[in-house]
Amino acid sequence: MKTILILEDNEDRVAMFRKAVAALGDGFELKVWWDAPSICAECQEYFPTAALISLDHDLNPMPGTTADPGTGVDVARFLGDFMPVCPVLIHSSNIDRVYSMQNELRFAGWMVDRVGPLGTDWIETSWLKRVREILAEHSNTWKAELLPDHPARVERMKLSLDGLAIGDALGEMLSYRADTAPRRLAEDDLPAGPWFHTDDTEMAISIACVLKSHGRIYQDALAKRFARRFERDPERGYGKMTRIQMSEIIAGARWTDTAANAFGGQGSMGNGGAMRVAPLGAFFADDPVRCAAEARASSLVTHTHPEGVAGTIAVAVAASVAWQLRKTPAPDHAQRFFDEVLRFTPESLVQRGILLASRTPRETPSREAARVLGNGSLVTAPDTVPFCIWMAAHHAADFVGALGRTIQAGGDCDTNAAIVGGIVALGAGREGIPAEWLKSKEAMQIG
Ligand SMILES: [Mg+2]
Numbered sequence: 018m019k020t021i022l023i024l025e026d027n028e029d030r031v032a033m034f035r036k037a038v039a040a041l042g043d044g045f046e047l048k049v050w051w052d053a054p055s056i057c058a059e060c061q062e063y064f065p066t067a068a069l070i071s072l073d074h075d076l077n078p079m080p081g082t083t084a085d086p087g088t089g090v091d092v093a094r095f096l097g098d099f100m101p102v103c104p105v106l107i108h109s110s111n112i113d114r115v116y117s118m119q120n121e122l123r124f125a126g127w128m129v130d131r132v133g134p135l136g137t138d139w140i141e142t143s144w145l146k147r148v149r150e151i152l153a154e155h156s157n158t159w160k161a162e163l164l165p166d167h168p169a170r171v172e173r174m175k176l177s178l179d180g181l182a183i184g185d186a187l188g189e190m191l192s193y194r195a196d197t198a199p200r201r202l203a204e205d206d207l208p209a210g211p212w213f214h215t216d217d218t219e220m221a222i223s224i225a226c227v228l229k230s231h232g233r234i235y236q237d238a239l240a241k242r243f244a245r246r247f248e249r250d251p252e253r254g255y256g257k258m259t260r261i262q263m264s265e266i267i268a269g270a271r272w273t274d275t276a277a278n279a280f281g282g283q284g285s286m287g288n289g290g291a292m293r294v295a296p297l298g299a300f301f302a303d304d305p306v307r308c309a310a311e312a313r314a315s316s317l318v319t320h321t322h323p324e325g326v327a328g329t330i331a332v333a334v335a336a337s338v339a340w341q342l343r344k345t346p347a348p349d350h351a352q353r354f355f356d357e358v359l360r361f362t363p364e365s366l367v368q369r370g371i372l373l374a375s376r377t378p379r380e381t382p383s384r385e386a387a388r389v390l391g392n393g394s395l396v397t398a399p400d401t402v403p404f405c406i407w408m409a410a411h412h413a414a415d416f417v418g419a420l421g422r423t424i425q426a427g428g429d430c431d432t433n434a435a436i437v438g439g440i441v442a443l444g445a446g447r448e449g450i451p452a453e454w455l456k457s458k459e460a461m462q463i464g
Contacts, residue, residue: 019068019157021148023049024056024092025108026076033140034071040145041152052076053087057095057464061230064159067103068152070096071144074109074118093118097125098245098464099230100238104155107131108144125241128155163232170300171229175463176447177299177336177439181221182458183450184420184438185431186212189254192430199421210457215254217435218461219246220293224315225463228300234314240272243318254431256396258285262319276321284321288393288401290329292432295439298336302443308337309361320398327365328398332436334361335406339413339443347413351379354410370403379411383426392428405433409440416445 021038025031031049038047048063050056053076060070074089089109096105105122107115107129115131122129132139132147164170190208191198201207223242227235247255247263255263262275279285294312301308312333316326338357342350355375362368374390381389390407391400404426412419419441423434442450 018046018066019044020046020048020063020066022056022060022063022067022070023047024051024053024070024072024076024089025049026051026073026079026086030140037140037145037148040141041148051079051086052084053089053091053095054084056092057087061464064099064102064230065157065161067157067159069104069106069148070102071106071108071148072118074107074111074114088114090114090117090121093121095464096127097121098226098242099125100158100160100235100241101125101127102159103157104151105129106144106147106151108134110134125245160235161231167232170302171463173299173302173340173443174225174228174296176442177296178218178221178225178461178463179447179455179458180416180442180445180450181293181295181435181439182214182218182461183212183454184423184434184436185214185217186458187420187438187454188424188431188434189213189215191424192427195424195427195430198424199418202417202421202424205451205453207457211459212457214459215431216256216259216289217292217432218459219250219253219255220289221296221435221439222246222461222463224293225296225300228297229463234297234311236272236314236318239315240266240318256287256289258287259289259319272318276317276319279319279321284325285319286322286324286328286397286399287320288325288328288396288398288429288432288436290316290320290325291332291398291402291405292435294329294333295336295436295443298333298440299340299443301333302337302340305334305337305357305361308333323363324365324367324398327363327367328402331358331362331367331371331402331406332440334358335409336440336443339409339440342413343444343446345413350413351375351410354413355406358406358410366399367402370399371406374403374407374410377407383408383422387426387428392426393430393433394428396429396432401429401432401436404428405436405440408433408437412437412441413444414441414446414449416441416449417451 076086244266312330316329390404393401423437
């Protein structure tokens with residue numbers, strides 16, 4: 018089956034589109050949306066079969082509704098976040114806005130053309146003629162490998178992402194008086210929401226979007242998401258090297274080059290791969306081998322140094338193990354957690370640090386543990402990940418306690434708490450996260 022997706026608010030035109038699509042022959046089905054929010058919410062499920070998307074710009078609200086119908090530019094911007102799916106034809110007479118739509122899509126790599134709605138029979142003549150030509154030259158280019166339990170994976174991933182975002186925001190806000198964090202979290206003595214999250218969550222959202230759309234880490238799509246989110250909203254506390262890499266990608270560089278060239282060709286061993294990856298561990302929680310491979314792929318888009326990669330794998334596997342062990346009684350939990358993470362983490366300083374963490378008693382005060390294991394002050398993976406794994410191992414389902422003790426240790430508080438929050442949320446479950454905190458986190462759209 019091939020689908021033609023149309024955004025059009027005029028009933029007469031929709032009737033003519035139906036006729037025209039019928040004239041194309043049996044292989045084609047038509048799906049129509051009347052406003053921008055609806056097409057953005059629903060069109061993804063049609064990506065695998067889409068042969069063509071045809072978009073209007075100016076939209077009137079449906080009779081009896083007051084909701085904003087949005088415009089074709091909203092849809093072009095939404096589509097531009099994805100890898101190209103199929104050709105797009107713009108059928109609007111609003112020339113300036115047609116160019117705005119065309120610009121959005123072309124810079125995002127989509128094939129796009131336009132047809133002017135002139136006269137009364139343009140749909141059955143010029144539109145249909147152009148559609149036939151386009152369909153002869155272009156086909157669907159969407160790549161997705163969704164497993165049968167995809168919706169359950171996405172739900173699990175969202176739980177981890179919520180934990181990550183809350184940890185990120187709280188770590189950022191409480192870092193200036195880190196020693197008070199356990200008490201403030203326990204007493205819910207916190208700033209009013211919504212809580213602004215930082216780069217950790219921004220990049221994790223991109224990972225979640227790519228997994229939701231493609232069912233695997235498609236590196237081109239991930240680099241594109243990272244760069245587009247950065248371009249729209251750069252003031253999220255991104256590290257210097259990430260800012261350089263994102264700016265270069267926006268200017269047209271390949272992510273393979275920008276990642277390999279970081280730090281004079283050594284590649285980055287920063288904690289940026291690890292800070293964003295827990296939701297990926299949730300998505301592949303059933304399969305640690307696949308989880309480690311996908312985590313590696315996600316790291317390489319920005320962090321190619323073996324230590325950066327090892328830290329990313331360790332955190333992703335930790336998240337998957339947190340999910341698997343969520344019903345395991347406490348005494349046995351930490352040791353099994355460490356064993357699994359160590360088994361899949363490549364030999365590295367990160368791995369050695371995790372081994373040391375596994376021998377560091379649970380009762381060790383946070384700051385003392387941080388002195389031994391690191392707390393991200395150096396913003397490297399070996400200085401960040403072992404401490405976070407230690408904390409997550411000993412707080413299987415204690416989300417509030419884990420974040421309090423993590424932030425208390427100081428260092429890169431938002432990143433540490435993002436990592437720990439993204440892992441421990443999977444052991445604690447949604448019911449283990451204070452409901453008020455879930456409401457206070459900044460809104461996130463996983464498109
Ligand atoms: Mg941050």
